[in-house]
Amino acid sequence: MSRPRVVVLARPGAGRDRTEAAVQEAGAALVAVLDPCSVGVDALQSAAPDVVLVVLDPVIESALGSFDAVLADPALRVMFDDADVASKRDGWEAARWMRHLAAKLHGHADVLPVAPDPDAPQGLQQEMEALALQVAAMPSLKPAPLQAPDQGQGAVVISAGVGGPDAVRQILGGLPQDFSRAVLLHQRVAGGQYDKLVRQMQRATTLTVSLGQPGEVLVHGQVYVLPDLVDVQQSGDSLVLVATDGAARFAGLRAADTAMLLLSGADTALVDVALSLRLGxxxxxGQAPDNCFDPATSKLLVARGGEARSLAEISRLLLQRWPA
Structure with missing residues (x-):
């Protein structure tokens, strides 16, 4: 099997250097490293890549507009990373990212070993042991539902964290412009840079993406990035974003009209919420562990009776429930 041809789009710096090294260690052919601030689309096209890995920072985001037509080519795989995160990745975290990158570049599922290995790095053993303890410690699900009565409206809730942006982009990219439900994106962001997340996600979808604000009435076919301390509740016949003193728990959503997707790095505290909504x-x-950088929440969901599916299947099931 031939090695995938990869072009890295990034500005000079530690993030770019570490990304170059990760691509090469992952066994791909690094055919070009381009700064989109100083080269044009022709340079990217002439490299004839199979995959483009974009290392994002605010300057790169501004420069990507002229590359949109090429990056939208369905024959080209486009992946994104954050320059600040990439520059700080080292040790075990860098090794895990390289493994995840290799799985995505080569299209296989070998992201993390399925069980602890005595010869594995200490960080992996600790991660798997911690996951086992989390599963064992989870309380039994109480029959009383957390969600609102079967009245009112629902929404599509997407929760993600570390490793989640690519998965979120794939889900949003599969939704039509006239999608008939609002989408709430619960994405953990370092430093609370949610405006940056809004810009990144707008590139992935034809839906309007905005930063959700308390008091805002949800509109079908729009994506709302939820900052910290914002939740949703029913108000008459509408869903309204509200300020809260804790994490969002989505208790105001009508369960029978809602979807909750727990993607890579999602908050484990949402497993109870998700299973309670499922009862309604x-x-x-959850995102299937194949090509999932951080599957801990999906594994907890499955351990407690839920399901994990591929991103393609999740997209299909969403459109089956709410056809255009």
Missing amino acids: GALVY
Whole structure:
């Protein structure tokens, strides 16, 4: 099998250097490293890549507009990373990222070993032991539902964290412009840079993406990035974003009209919420561990009776529930 041809789009710096090294260690052919601030689309096209890995920072985001037509080519795989995060990745975290990158570049599922290995790095053993303890410590699900009564409206909730942006882009990219539900993106962001996340996600979808604000009435076919301390509740016939003193728990959503997707790095505290919504008829899926950088929450969901599906299958099931 031939090695995938990869072009890295990034500005000079530690993030770019570490990304170059990760691509090479992952066994791909690094055919070009381009700064989109100083080269044009022709340079990217002439490299004839199979994959483009974009290392994002605010300057790169501004420069990507002229590359949009090429990056939108369905024959080209486009991946994104954050320059600041990439520059700080080292040790075990860098090794895990390289493994995840190799899985995505080569299209296989070998992201993390499925069980602790005595010869594995200490960080992996600790991670797997911690996951086992989390599963064992989870309380039994109480029959009383957390969600609102079966009245009012629902929404599509997407929760993600470390390793989640690419998965979120894939889900959003599969939704039509006239999608008939609002989408709430619960994405953990370092430093609370949610405006940056809004710009990144707008590139992935034809839906309007905005930063959700307390008091805002949800509109079908729009994506709302939820900052910290913002939740949702029913107000008459509408869903309204509200300020809260804790994490969002989505208790105001009508379960039978809701989907909750727990993607890579999602908050483990949402497993109870998701399973309770599922009891009321919601679509609830975790991201399948294949090509999932951080599958801990999906594994907890499955361990407690939920399901994990591929991103392609999740997209299909969403459109089956809410056809255009």
